[in-house]
Amino acid sequence: MMRPLIQPASATDAFPFSSAFEAEMMLGKQHPLRPYFEKVIAKERLTQDDALAIYHSTDLLAIGLLGDVARKVRATQGHENSVWWVHNYHINPTNICEDTCTFCSFKKGEQSPHAYFWPIQKVIDDIHAYEGNETLREFHIVAGHYKKANLAYYAEMFKALRKAFPWVNIKGLTAAEIDYIAKIEGITWEETLKVLIDSGLQALPGGGAEVFSPRVRALVCPDKISGETWCDIHGLAHKMGLKTNATMLAGLGETPEERVQHMIALREQQDKTGGFLSFIPLNCYYEKNKADAQHALTGFENLKNFAVSRLVLDNFPHIKAFWIHMGEKISQVGLHFGVDDVDGTVIQEKIAHAAGTQTAQGLTVRQLVHLIRQAGKTPVERDAFYNVVKVWDETAQAELAPAVVLNKAYH
Ligand code: SF4
Numbered sequence: 196m197m198r199p200l201i202q203p204a205s206a207t208d209a210f211p212f213s214s215a216f217e218a219e220m221m222l223g224k225q226h227p228l229r230p231y232f233e234k235v236i237a238k239e240r241l242t243q244d245d246a247l248a249i250y251h252s253t254d255l256l257a258i259g260l261l262g263d264v265a266r267k268v269r270a271t272q273g274h275e276n277s278v279w280w281v282h283n284y285h286i287n288p289t290n291i292c293e294d295t296c297t298f299c300s301f302k303k304g305e306q307s308p309h310a311y312f313w314p315i316q317k318v319i320d321d322i323h324a325y326e327g328n329e330t331l332r333e334f335h336i337v338a339g340h341y342k343k344a345n346l347a348y349y350a351e352m353f354k355a356l357r358k359a360f361p362w363v364n365i366k367g368l369t370a371a372e373i374d375y376i377a378k379i380e381g382i383t384w385e386e387t388l389k390v391l392i393d394s395g396l397q398a399l400p401g402g403g404a405e406v407f408s409p410r411v412r413a414l415v416c417p418d419k420i421s422g423e424t425w426c427d428i429h430g431l432a433h434k435m436g437l438k439t440n441a442t443m444l445a446g447l448g449e450t451p452e453e454r455v456q457h458m459i460a461l462r463e464q465q466d467k468t469g470g471f472l473s474f475i476p477l478n479c480y481y482e483k484n485k486a487d488a489q490h491a492l493t494g495f496e497n498l499k500n501f502a503v504s505r506l507v508l509d510n511f512p513h514i515k516a517f518w519i520h521m522g523e524k525i526s527q528v529g530l531h532f533g534v535d536d537v538d539g540t541v542i543q544e545k546i547a548h549a550a551g552t553q554t555a556q557g558l559t560v561r562q563l564v565h566l567i568r569q570a571g572k573t574p575v576e577r578d579a580f581y582n583v584v585k586v587w588d589e590t591a592q593a594e595l596a597p598a599v600v601l602n603k604a605y606h
Contacts, residue, residue, distance in 0.1 A: 214263040250451040262502030262533025278572040281539035283333035288313045292339025296416040298486035300550035333579040336367030340375040353395035364579035370428035371403030401440035408453040426464040433470025446479030448490045458507040465510045473513040476500040477520045482551030505533025530570040
């Protein structure tokens with residue numbers, strides 16, 4: 196009998212996508228990371244010890260392949276090669292904050308000449324002035340903890356946004372802000388969320404999580420809600436029908452163990468209430484704040500955070516590279532380390548820029564689509580809930596490309 200010219204390869208039969216085949220080739224039976232590859236393929240949950248063993252490996256390409264395999268194993272069918280992004284616009288209506296986070300360069304005291312608190316009409320007018328507003332899909336709204344930015348203020352803002360821009364999703368207020376507003380109003384988190392939801396709130400961002408470790412929080416944000424409280428508020432939001440997101444701000448002197456514990460706490464919360472859409476690993480910046488720059492993350496660590504979070508958070512649909520923090524280049528490489536989302540156009544970010552990030556104030560659609568395509572991925576434009584707006588495959592031209600309109604009031 197004639198031998199077939201091409202023998203079916205057992206590895207490709209077992210793993211119907213290339214990164215698993217590459218991992219099979221690279222992670223031979225003797226490779227120290229091989230057991231985690233086997234677990235990912237078998238869809239078994241990784242333990243804290245597993246995650247730490249991956250963290251402590253210096254075989255970065257093998258770690259990236261593990262993250263990439265996990266991303267493809269967990270992707271929605273048909274989206275194994277997709278990278279999601281949203282045409283979004285950031286609104287930071289006040290930089291006045293009563294809190295004392297050492298890593299924050301955004302906050303100002305009420306008497307500072309640089310303090311601001313925007314009337315709602317200014318928020319609306321600025322968006323009207325942004326020439327790409329007709330194709331926006333998401334408002335990302337976070338600000339300082341300021342008594343005048345109270346429940347009535349945000350309720351009125353959300354109503355005004357829904358009325359003026361009904362095609363744009365409202366993702367607003369971190370768990371720390373929800374807690375602050377509830378406290379100044381003397382009501383419960385549930386009552387606070389109910390008013391905000393009735394006014395148009397649709398999702399929560401992931402901020403305020405920082406690192407859940409009580410040791411680190413006592414050093415860098417002693418007045419902020421605890422990690423448990425942060426998770427409780429997100430759990431409540433999920434039960435009330437909101438989708439939410441989660442961050443981890445690394446570079447505060449936390450250990451790899453504390454990072455993994457942060458991820459496992461999120462995984463446990465997701466097991467209970469299931470409303471998280473994405474996890475966003477962030478790195479700290481150190482200009483004009485009191486955080487210790489000796490803890491600054493390296494490119495290796497940022498890429499490890501992408502891969503390890505994709506591996507640990509097996510119940511999170513998406514891992515996001517927030518290119519504003521990570522830089523466009525590390526974010527792009529991250530697309531092969533388990534990341535499947537690059538956030539979006541981010542018109543126009545202030546908080547990380549206040550602390551020294553050198554990235555642009557916003558990317559055009561053309562730039563984002565180019566960044567994703569150059570990584571060999573298919574850009575998929577989404578709304579805040581990962582509904583597909585448009586698949587930017589080779590036939591789709593990035594002609595949309597609205598110019599980035601910077602806020603004159605800020606500059
Ligand atoms: S990080 Fe947020 S809560 Fe902390 S000081 Fe800055 S604005 Fe305030």
